[in-house]
Amino acid sequence: xxxIKTLETRDMCESAKNGGCGECQTSCQSxxxxxCGVANQQCENK
Amino acid sequence: MLHQYKLNGYxxxxxxxxxxxxxxxxxxxxxxxxFETSTEDEIVAAMMEKYSDREDVTExxxxxxxxxxxxxxxxxxxxxxxxxxxxAGTLKERSGDVVKALCLHVAHTCNLNCSYxxxxxxxxxxxxxxxxxxVGKRALDFLIEHSxxxxxxxxxxxxxxPLMNWDVVKQLVQYARSVEKQHGKRFRFTLTTxxxxxxxxxxxxxxxxxxxxxxxxxGRKEIxxxxxxxxxxxxxxxxxxxxxxxxxxxxxxxxxxxxxxFTHANPDFTKDVFHMADMGFTELSMEPVVCAEGDPAxxxxxxxxTVKEQYEILAKEMLKRQQxxxxxxxxxxxxxxxxxxxxxKRISGCGSGTEYMAxxxxxxxxxxxxxxxxxxxxxxxIWDGVTNTxxxxxxxxxxxYARPECADCWAKLYCSGGCAANxxxxxxxxxxxxxxxxxxxxxxxxxxxxxxxxxxxAKNR
Numbered sequence: 001x002x003x004i005k006t007l008e009t010r011d012m013c014e015s016a017k018n019g020g021c022g023e024c025q026t027s028c029q030s031x032x033x034x035x036c037g038v039a040n041q042q043c044e045n046k
Numbered sequence: 047m048l049h050q051y052k053l054n055g056y057x058x059x060x061x062x063x064x065x066x067x068x069x070x071x072x073x074x075x076x077x078x079x080x081f082e083t084s085t086e087d088e089i090v091a092a093m094m095e096k097y098s099d100r101e102d103v104t105e106x107x108x109x110x111x112x113x114x115x116x117x118x119x120x121x122x123x124x125x126x127x128x129x130x131x132x133x134a135g136t137l138k139e140r141s142g143d144v145v146k147a148l149c150l151h152v153a154h155t156c157n158l159n160c161s162y163x164x165x166x167x168x169x170x171x172x173x174x175x176x177x178x179x180x181v182g183k184r185a186l187d188f189l190i191e192h193s194x195x196x197x198x199x200x201x202x203x204x205x206x207x208p209l210m211n212w213d214v215v216k217q218l219v220q221y222a223r224s225v226e227k228q229h230g231k232r233f234r235f236t237l238t239t240x241x242x243x244x245x246x247x248x249x250x251x252x253x254x255x256x257x258x259x260x261x262x263x264x265g266r267k268e269i270x271x272x273x274x275x276x277x278x279x280x281x282x283x284x285x286x287x288x289x290x291x292x293x294x295x296x297x298x299x300x301x302x303x304x305x306x307x308f309t310h311a312n313p314d315f316t317k318d319v320f321h322m323a324d325m326g327f328t329e330l331s332m333e334p335v336v337c338a339e340g341d342p343a344x345x346x347x348x349x350x351x352t353v354k355e356q357y358e359i360l361a362k363e364m365l366k367r368q369q370x371x372x373x374x375x376x377x378x379x380x381x382x383x384x385x386x387x388x389x390x391k392r393i394s395g396c397g398s399g400t401e402y403m404a405x406x407x408x409x410x411x412x413x414x415x416x417x418x419x420x421x422x423x424x425x426x427x428i429w430d431g432v433t434n435t436x437x438x439x440x441x442x443x444x445x446x447y448a449r450p451e452c453a454d455c456w457a458k459l460y461c462s463g464g465c466a467a468n469x470x471x472x473x474x475x476x477x478x479x480x481x482x483x484x485x486x487x488x489x490x491x492x493x494x495x496x497x498x499x500x501x502x503x504a505k506n507r
Contacts, residue, residue, distance in 0.1 A: 003070055003071045003073055003074035003111050003114070004068055004069075004070045004071075004074045004111070004114055004115070004118070005068065005069045005070070005502070005503075006066060006067070006068050006118070006123060007066075007067040007068070007069065007383060007498060007499065007502050008383065008384055009064075009065045009066055009067055009383040009384060010065055010383065010384055010385070010386055010388075011064060011065060011066075011122070012063060012064055012065040012126075012130075012388075012389045012392070012459070013063070013064055013122060013126065013129075013389070015388035015389045015390075016130070016133065016388070016389045016390070018388075019387075019388025019389055019390045019391070020136070020137050020140065020388060020390035020391075022137060022140075022141055022144070022146070022196060022390075022401070023196060023197060023198050024387055024391055025147075025198075025200060025234075026146065026147035026200055026396070026397050026401060026402045027396040027397060027402075027462070028149075028396055028397075028398065028402065028414060028415075028465075031258075031260055031303040031305050031331040031377045032331065032333055032377060032378075033238070033260075033305075033333070033415065033416075034164070034333050034334075034336045034416065034465070034467075034468070035333065035334075035464075035465050035468065035483060035487065036395075036396040036461055036462060036463070036464050036465040036466075036468075037378060037460065037461060037487070037490075038387055038391055038392050038396070038460065038461065038462040039381055039386055039387065039392065039459070039460040039461075039491070040377070040378065040379075040380040040381050040382070040386070040494075041386065041387045041391060042382065042385060042386070042387075043385055043386060043387055043388060043391075044198065045388075
C-alpha cells in the first residue's frame with residue numbers, strides 16, 4: 001500500500017542551476033512590513 | 047535536513063533542502079524518523095512491535111516502505127544534505143550595489159495617533175515632514191541609476207500616512223511612467239494607507255497605477271478602535287470601513303491586502319481575520335505588533351502560545367471555507383510549492399540595506415523603513431548615494447547562514463534568516479535572533495504547508 005504521498009514541489013537543488021535572476025519582489029514590499037518571509041514570493045523567471 | 051510534524055490529522059515530512067513535501071501515514075512517519083540512525087532490521091523490529099495490532103503492517107510491507115524511503119533519498123527528495131552555505135552570499139555579490147526597491151516615506155506625519163505605531167505616529171522619532179516632489183523625483187532617478195539590469199522596480203508609498211501628501215504621490219507616479227520605457231524599466235507601485243483620506247480620486251488613480259494597495263484595518267471594531275484613534279481619541283473604524291469597501295470593490299482583480307496588527311489586547315486575532323473575511327474582504331494579512339518589551343501592547347510569553355494555537359485555528363477555518371466555496375487568503379499562508387522562489391532568493395536574506403532601502407522626506411537613505419530615525423543606521427542620501435559602505439556590507443552579510451542559531455533550523459530556507467530590524471530591536475544586533483518571532487514564523491510555515499497537503503488530498507479524493 002502507498003504510505004508516502006509526495007507533493008509536487010520546485011526542486012531547490014535544480015533551482016541552484018538556473019535561478020538567481022533577482023527580478024522577484026523584495027520580501028518586505030508586499031503586506032507584512034514587519035517580518036521576513038521569502039517562501040511566499042512568486043518566481044519571475046519560470 | 048528533515049522536519050517532521052503532525053498537524054490537523056496529517057503526518058508531514060519536509061525535506062528542507064530539496065523543498066520536498068511528503069504526506070505520510072503513521073508507519074512511514076516512524077520509519078523515516080529512524081531511517082538514518084538504524085539498520086533495516088532494527089526498523090522492522092521496532093515497527094512490528096509498535097504496530098502489532100495492525101493487520102496491514104507486515105514485515106513485507108515495512109520492508110517495502112523502507113525501500114520507498116531509500117528510493118526517495120536516492121532521487122534527492124529525502125535527507126538531502128545542506129550544501130547551500132557557500133552560495134548564501136553569491137546573489138548579493140553578483141548583484142553588486144544594485145538597488146531595485148525603495149520605500150518612499152512621502153509623509154512623516156499621520157492623521158491617526160495609534161499608540162502602538164512603530165513609526166511613532168509617523169514621525170519616526172523626528173520632526174513632522176512631507177517629501178517634496180523634487181526629493182521624490184531624485185529618489186526615483188537614484189533608483190533607475192542604481193538598478194543595473196533589473197527591469198522590475200518597486201516603490202512603496204509609505205509614511206506616516208502617504209495620502210497626506212497625495213498630490214506628490216501622483217506627480218511621482220506620473221514622472222516614473224514618463225521615464226520608465228526609455229530606461230527599459232517597469233515600476234510597480236504600492237500604497238500603504240490608513241484609509242482616512244480615501245476618496246474617488248485616490249480610488250481611481252490607485253486602481254490604475256498601484257500594483258498593490260495595503261489597507262490598514264485591525265479587525266473587529268472594538269479592537270480596531272482601541273488603538274487606531276485620531277488625535278481627539280475617536281476610533282477610526284466607522285470612517286474607514288466604508289471607504290475600504292468602495293476601494294476594494296472598484297479594484298477588480300488587482301492586488302490588495304487588508305493588513306492588521308494584533309497586540310496583547312487581541313492574541314485571539316483570528317476573530318479579527320474572520321471579521322474581515324465576513325465583511326467580504328478576501329486578501330488578508332495580520333501581523334504581530336512590533337514594539338519594545340514592556341510596552342502594554344507587546345505580546346507576552348503566554349500570548350505567543352495563544353497565537354500559535356490561533357494560527358492552527360486560522361488554517362483549519364480557511365480549509366473549511368475553501369470547501370464551502372467562500373475562500374480567503376492569508377498573506378503568510380500563500381506558499382506556492384511549485385512556482386515559488388529559487389534557492390538563491392531563499393538564502394540571500396531580505397535585501398534590506400542592499401537592494402531595498404527606505405528614503406526619508408529629506409532624502410536620507412536607511413536600510414529599511416524600520417530603521418528610519420536610527421541615526422547610526424543612516425546609509426547615505428539620494429544625491430551622494432550610499433556613503434556608509436561599511437554598514438551596507440553588514441547588511442550584505444545578512445543571510446540564511448549568517449547566524450549560528452539558525453544552523454540546525456529547518457525553517458531558514460523559508461525566512462532567509464529573518465528580519466534584520468526585528469533582530470536589532472530584540473538583541474541590539476542585526477545578526478541577532480528574535481526568538482519569539484522565529485517561533486511564530488515556524489508555526490505559520492507548518493500551517494501553510496499543512497494547507498497545501500490538505501488541498502492536495504482534497505484534489506485527489
